[in-house]
Amino acid sequence: xxxxxxxxxxxxxxxxxxxxxxxxxxxxxxxxxxxxxxxxxxxxxxxxxxxxxxxxxxxxxxxxxxxxxxxxxxxxxxxxxxxxxxxxxxxxxxxxxxxxxxxxxxxxxxxxx
Amino acid sequence: xxxxxxxxxxxxxxxxxxxxxxxxxxxxxxxxxxxxxxxxxxxxxxxxxxxxxxxxxxxxxxxxxxxxxxxxxxxxxxxxxxxxxxxxxxxxxxxxxxxxxxxxxxxxxxxxxxxxxxxxxxxxxxxxxxxxxxxxxxxxxxxxxxxxxxxxxxxxxxxxxxxxxxxxxxxxxxxxxxxxxxxxxxxxxxxxxxxxxxxxxxxxxxxxxxxxxxxxxxxxxxxxxxxxxxxxxxxxxxxxxxxxxxxxxxxxxxxxxxxxxxxxxxxxxxxxxxxxxxxxxxxxxxxxxxxxxxxxxxxxxxxxxxxxxxxxxxxxxxxxxxxxxxxxxxxxxxxxxxxxxxxxxxxxxxxxxxxxxxxxxxxxxxxxxxxxxxxxxxxxxxxxxxxxxxxxxxxxxxxxxxxxxxxxxxxxxxxxxxxxxxxxxxxxxxxxxxxxxxxxxxxxxxxxxxxxxxxxxxxxxxxxxxxxxxxxxxxxxxxxxxxxxxxxxxxxxxxxxxxxxxxxxxxxxxxxxxxxxxxxx
Amino acid sequence: xxxxxxxxxxxxxxxxxxxxxxxxxxxxxxxxxxxxxxxxxxxxxxxxxxxxxxxxxxxxxxxxxxxxxxxxxxxxxxxxxxxxxxxxxxxxxxxxxxxxxxxxxxxxxxxxxxx
Amino acid sequence: xxxxxxxxxxxxxxxxxxxxxxxxxxxxxxxxxxxxxxxxxxxxxxxxxxxxxxxxxxxxxxxxxxxxxxxxxxxxxxxxxxxxxxxxxxxxxxxxxxxxxxxxxxxxxxxxxxxxxxxxxxxxxxxxxxxxxxxxxxxxxxxxxxxxxxxxxxxxxx
Numbered sequence: 001x002x003x004x005x006x007x008x009x010x011x012x013x014x015x016x017x018x019x020x021x022x023x024x025x026x027x028x029x030x031x032x033x034x035x036x037x038x039x040x041x042x043x044x045x046x047x048x049x050x051x052x053x054x055x056x057x058x059x060x061x062x063x064x065x066x067x068x069x070x071x072x073x074x075x076x077x078x079x080x081x082x083x084x085x086x087x088x089x090x091x092x093x094x095x096x097x098x099x100x101x102x103x104x105x106x107x108x109x110x111x112x113x
Numbered sequence: 114x115x116x117x118x119x120x121x122x123x124x125x126x127x128x129x130x131x132x133x134x135x136x137x138x139x140x141x142x143x144x145x146x147x148x149x150x151x152x153x154x155x156x157x158x159x160x161x162x163x164x165x166x167x168x169x170x171x172x173x174x175x176x177x178x179x180x181x182x183x184x185x186x187x188x189x190x191x192x193x194x195x196x197x198x199x200x201x202x203x204x205x206x207x208x209x210x211x212x213x214x215x216x217x218x219x220x221x222x223x224x225x226x227x228x229x230x231x232x233x234x235x236x237x238x239x240x241x242x243x244x245x246x247x248x249x250x251x252x253x254x255x256x257x258x259x260x261x262x263x264x265x266x267x268x269x270x271x272x273x274x275x276x277x278x279x280x281x282x283x284x285x286x287x288x289x290x291x292x293x294x295x296x297x298x299x300x301x302x303x304x305x306x307x308x309x310x311x312x313x314x315x316x317x318x319x320x321x322x323x324x325x326x327x328x329x330x331x332x333x334x335x336x337x338x339x340x341x342x343x344x345x346x347x348x349x350x351x352x353x354x355x356x357x358x359x360x361x362x363x364x365x366x367x368x369x370x371x372x373x374x375x376x377x378x379x380x381x382x383x384x385x386x387x388x389x390x391x392x393x394x395x396x397x398x399x400x401x402x403x404x405x406x407x408x409x410x411x412x413x414x415x416x417x418x419x420x421x422x423x424x425x426x427x428x429x430x431x432x433x434x435x436x437x438x439x440x441x442x443x444x445x446x447x448x449x450x451x452x453x454x455x456x457x458x459x460x461x462x463x464x465x466x467x468x469x470x471x472x473x474x475x476x477x478x479x480x481x482x483x484x485x486x487x488x489x490x491x492x493x494x495x496x497x498x499x500x501x502x503x504x505x506x507x508x509x510x511x512x513x514x515x516x517x518x519x520x521x522x523x524x525x526x527x528x529x530x531x532x533x534x535x536x537x538x539x540x541x542x543x544x545x546x547x548x549x550x551x552x553x554x555x556x557x558x559x560x561x562x563x564x565x566x567x568x569x570x571x572x573x574x575x576x577x578x579x580x581x582x583x584x585x586x587x588x589x590x591x592x593x594x595x596x597x598x599x600x601x602x603x604x605x606x607x608x609x610x611x612x613x614x615x616x617x618x619x620x621x622x623x624x625x626x627x628x629x630x631x632x633x634x
Numbered sequence: 635x636x637x638x639x640x641x642x643x644x645x646x647x648x649x650x651x652x653x654x655x656x657x658x659x660x661x662x663x664x665x666x667x668x669x670x671x672x673x674x675x676x677x678x679x680x681x682x683x684x685x686x687x688x689x690x691x692x693x694x695x696x697x698x699x700x701x702x703x704x705x706x707x708x709x710x711x712x713x714x715x716x717x718x719x720x721x722x723x724x725x726x727x728x729x730x731x732x733x734x735x736x737x738x739x740x741x742x743x744x745x746x747x748x749x
Numbered sequence: 750x751x752x753x754x755x756x757x758x759x760x761x762x763x764x765x766x767x768x769x770x771x772x773x774x775x776x777x778x779x780x781x782x783x784x785x786x787x788x789x790x791x792x793x794x795x796x797x798x799x800x801x802x803x804x805x806x807x808x809x810x811x812x813x814x815x816x817x818x819x820x821x822x823x824x825x826x827x828x829x830x831x832x833x834x835x836x837x838x839x840x841x842x843x844x845x846x847x848x849x850x851x852x853x854x855x856x857x858x859x860x861x862x863x864x865x866x867x868x869x870x871x872x873x874x875x876x877x878x879x880x881x882x883x884x885x886x887x888x889x890x891x892x893x894x895x896x897x898x899x900x901x902x903x904x905x906x907x
Binding site for chain 1: 289290293294297298301329332333335336337339340341344350351353354357394397398401412415416418419421457458461496497498499500501524525529530533534537538541559563564566567571572574602603604605606609
């Protein structure tokens with residue numbers, strides 16, 4: 001009933017994993033509950049630190065999807081620009097890709113013997 | 114009349130009958146069409162489960178059309194079978210189970226989802242035909258019959274993709290693109306069938322497999338079949354139709370399209386394993402499939418990260434996850450001629466790949482359904498316009514978390530189990546492949562964090578004040594998929610031992626496949 | 635040698651179809667290209683079943699003792715023609731829908747879905 | 750679509766009945782001569798297309814009803830699948846009428862013969878079912894396309 005899944009070089013069991021997570025989680029919660037002496041409720045410590053800027057209203061603080069991972073896409077511009085350009089959305093290109101790949105595979109299969 | 118012998122055909126014939134009845138029923142009562150569809154597909158699901166139990170205990174089944182007995186493959190004096198037949202072994206029924214579950218839940222979900230649309234009777238009729246096409250592709254033992262079912266599935270899915278095309282331009286565009294690529298690919302399949310028929314004078318897959326020589330003509334046939342079936346499965350660099358079609362189809366249809374793509378994937382595996390097996394150059398063909406897999410995984414996931422349309426993003430993930438299946442099975446194929454390596458890690462890699470097919474159908478289906486639920490309530494698929502929906506749609510949020518965790522391979526969900534099988538076995542074949550697979554998994558998690566953050570988290574937005582939880586039938590479909598995902602995650606060993614391993618063995622052992630029809634040659 | 639001429643036609647027809655698919659920028663022409671490939675493949679199947687000097691495989695009023703061509707490829711071709719009709723009708727209807735919404739049949743402009 | 754000239758309409762009136770009869774001939778002789786349900790249905794469908802283009806899509810709506818076509822389409826499909834199901838005592842699609850002596854139940858002669866209509870079991874029935882399906886499907890297709898063309902033309906002119 002432990003759900004042991006042999007993977008060839010070991011095993012995986014979700015049940016054991018959950019038990020372990022429970023044990024470790026309880027430990028963490030226990031340690032956390034012991035508390036930090038210098039923490040005081042309802043003081044400056046509760047507020048987020050934004051370099052002294054005024055806190056924005058909740059409605060305008062939501063980050064929309066195109067701004068997430070902006071740095072990631074900016075850094076990988078050299079990879080993304082040709083890749084996005086490749087997806088032209090033109091049906092001629094779609095069929096050309098199929099024909100070209102079929103030709104390449106025909107050659108590969110034919111040559112390899 | 115003993116109906117238990119007729120289960121293979123009833124699985125297909127009952128949805129087919131319902132598909133033809135639906136237009137007539139809709140003249141009397143429009144609402145009855147959806148209920149009839151769901152009923153027919155639930156019968157089909159039950160029969161598939163019964164057949165699966167039978168196959169896994171007794172062995173592969175054949176069903177010969179129009180013969181004097183369903184199992185009479187070789188009438189007196191014939192060396193090769195001439196009749197059309199269904200040949201269902203562990204791998205076919207594995208795919209059949211996926212199709213049955215997905216189509217039943219798709220119909221249930223549609224009950225509420227299609228309320229806004231006109232022409233619902235045609236929608237249900239086409240949905241049933243699509244199911245029939247997918248089932249047929251998986252069950253058939255005749256290569257020309259496979260072509261027919263492939264075309265049935267692609268015509269039905271094109272009509273469903275462009276279902277909203279009467280009012281909008283984009284669905285029509287997506288349907289056109291899918292129709293062009295799928296008819297070109299189907300014609301290439303037909304050409305390959307012509308080559309087989311000209312060379313061996315038979316159309317039965319098992320009969321061809323028993324005499325195949327891997328001559329120059331067979332190489333051409335393989336070179337035509339492999340890329341087009343990989344294309345239908347959505348392998349990079351022939352994947353461009355996938356995001357278009359998946360994002361424009363109605364959500365339950367997108368879930369069915371995933372199953373349809375996987376039926377093509379199944380056909381690819383059937384061709385290389387059951388039809389050619391070790392007669393072909395396993396290393397070359399295996400590496401071709403592995404390279405397809407690598408490209409699909411990496412390009413799929415990196416393109417997904419930058420998408421703004423939620424269903425387009427998920428469609429790119431579907432490509433990326435297909436890469437895992439191709440990778441796992443490709444490694445199995447590359448070492449097929451090497452019994453020691455096959456036993457050592459090849460079978461495990463294939464188990465991972467095949468298990469991933471089922472997992473992917475479940476969690477990707479669930480994710481598309483949650484995307485459909487968001488679209489149903491908010492009317493937009495643009496992630497930039499969404500936000501704070503977790504306040505209004507609690508169940509959908511929970512289902513989305515389950516699906517996202519499963520696709521990202523977080524333990525203890527099912528995606529982790531199959532990905533772990535792939536990582537550990539592929540590492541022994543080539544460590545680099547395994548590392549790329551892990552990186553892809555991390556990027557998958559990253560992009561779903563983006564979706565979760567921008568759609569569900571954040572403050573309540575004023576434009577979504579009216580939004581509430583989706584209707585009950587949609588919640589039901591998503592809940593069933595979530596339960597399956599959690600069950601698979603908790604007890605992956607049961608599934609792998611009882612369903613996946615027999616499926617892998619039925620792929621690897623060609624003699625078993627041919628012997629079912631030709632009788633222990 | 636003369637018996638191989640149909641195969642040449644097959645190659646030409648499929649080649650023209652592929653050329654149309656790859657380079658013609660009109661949706662209707664793409665539909666025609668698919669029809670060309672389809673006809674090429676159908677001709678290929680028919681040619682496979684042909685025997686020199688044989689008659690159609692039907693007993694009604696057939697000359698006796700004559701060799702008959704193979705009927706199976708003809709059945710296959712018929713099926714593929716039926717499917718081809720459905721495909722063509724669907725493609726043309728969708729092209730009409732696209733024209734209705736986009737006002738053009740140019741593939742360079744029918745690409746709102748990209749990236 | 751506008752209606753065409755009087756000459757074309759007269760010729761159509763004269764010819765379309767023959768085309769339809771020829772189509773039905775092909776359908777019911779499908780098991781004896783080249784042809785069958787699909788081919789005959791396509792011939793009948795071409796008669797509908799002829800009517801449509803000669804009378805124009807507006808006028809032909811009076812005698813070509815899409816509703817009736819789709820009813821017949823469903824009927825043909827149901828007939829076909831029911832014939833498949835009725836073989837289920839033995840196998841799906843089993844030819845239970847052939848050689849039974851009843852409807853289409855004569856034994857077919859092997860070898861050169863003038864042809865006997867009353868043979869082949871369920872195959873003629875299936876041909877009729879397919880023929881009904883195909884002719885009504887063709888009717889639906891041409892009518893729907895004509896309607897769509899009407900719409901786009903209106904849009905172009907405005």
